[in-house]
Amino acid sequence: MKMYLCSLVMFVCCSIAMAQKPIVVIDPGHGGPDSGAMGTNGVLEKEVVLGIAKQCLQLNRSLFQDSLEIYLTRYTDTLVSLGTRARLAKALGADAFVSLHCNQAPNEKAQGFEIFLFHGQANPKTTLMATNLADRLQQQLGIYDRGIKYANFQVLRDTRGHCPSILLETGFISNAVEADFAERTESQSAIALALLHSLIKTFQHD
Numbered sequence: 001m002k003m004y005l006c007s008l009v010m011f012v013c014c015s016i017a018m019a020q021k022p023i024v025v026i027d028p029g030h031g032g033p034d035s036g037a038m039g040t041n042g043v044l045e046k047e048v049v050l051g052i053a054k055q056c057l058q059l060n061r062s063l064f065q066d067s068l069e070i071y072l073t074r075y076t077d078t079l080v081s082l083g084t085r086a087r088l089a090k091a092l093g094a095d096a097f098v099s100l101h102c103n104q105a106p107n108e109k110a111q112g113f114e115i116f117l118f119h120g121q122a123n124p125k126t127t128l129m130a131t132n133l134a135d136r137l138q139q140q141l142g143i144y145d146r147g148i149k150y151a152n153f154q155v156l157r158d159t160r161g162h163c164p165s166i167l168l169e170t171g172f173i174s175n176a177v178e179a180d181f182a183e184r185t186e187s188q189s190a191i192a193l194a195l196l197h198s199l200i201k202t203f204q205h206d
Helices: 002-019 045-062 082-092 124-140 153-159 176-183 187-204
Strands: 023-028 069-072 095-103 115-116 145-151 165-172
Touching: 002 095, 002 124, 023 045, 023 082, 045 069, 045 153, 045 176, 082 095, 095 153, 095 187, 115 153, 115 176, 124 145, 124 187, 145 187, 153 165, 165 176, 176 187
Parallel strands: 023 069, 023 095, 095 165, 115 145
Antiparallel strands: 115 165
16 A cells, blocks of 8 residues: 555656646648658758657757657658647647748748747747747857748647747758758757757746
8 A cells, every 4th residue: 555655646746747847849841742842952841840850859858858748740751731730739738839841932042040920929928939949040050040020820820829839940941051951960950959948948937
C-alpha cells in the first residue's frame, strides 16, 4: 500500500509538471502532393520546413530538457488540411501555434524572413512572440529581416482567439544563396534553435 501511494504521488507530481509545460504546435507547411515552393537548387519547401520542425523536437529534448510540450501537425511527408492543423491546436489547448514556410518570388534577389500575424490581431503575447523570433533570426543568424506583417492566412484566422499564432516564412528559396542555406541540416537546426529560444523567452515573460 505504501509503495502504491508513493507511485501515485510520483505520477500526480509528474502529471502536474507536464501540465505546466507550455504546449506548442509547430506546423510544417504543405506536405504530400503539395510540395510548396521549389528552390533554385531543387530543394522543396515541404522538406525544409519538416526538417526544421523535427529539429525543434530534437533540440527541445537534448538542450532544453523538454521544457516545451511540442506537437507537430505532420511528422512525415503527408498532406494535412489547413482546418485540421488549426483544430489540432485547439484540441490540445495549445499555448502557441507556429506555422513554418519558405518564400518564393519572381525576383531572384528577394531575400529575408517574414513573420505574419492574423490581419488586425492586437494580441500583445502574439506580437511579443513574433518580435522575439525576429530578433533571434536577425541578430543571431544574420538573416535579413523583412518585418512583421499581417495577413488573412487560414491557419492564423482559425487559431485566432485560441492561442498566439504566427506564420514564419524562413527565407526565399527562389534566391540561390538562401536555397542553399535552407537545404543544410545545420541551417534548419539553427532556425529551430532560434524558434525555441524565442518561445521560451515569450513564456518566461508571463
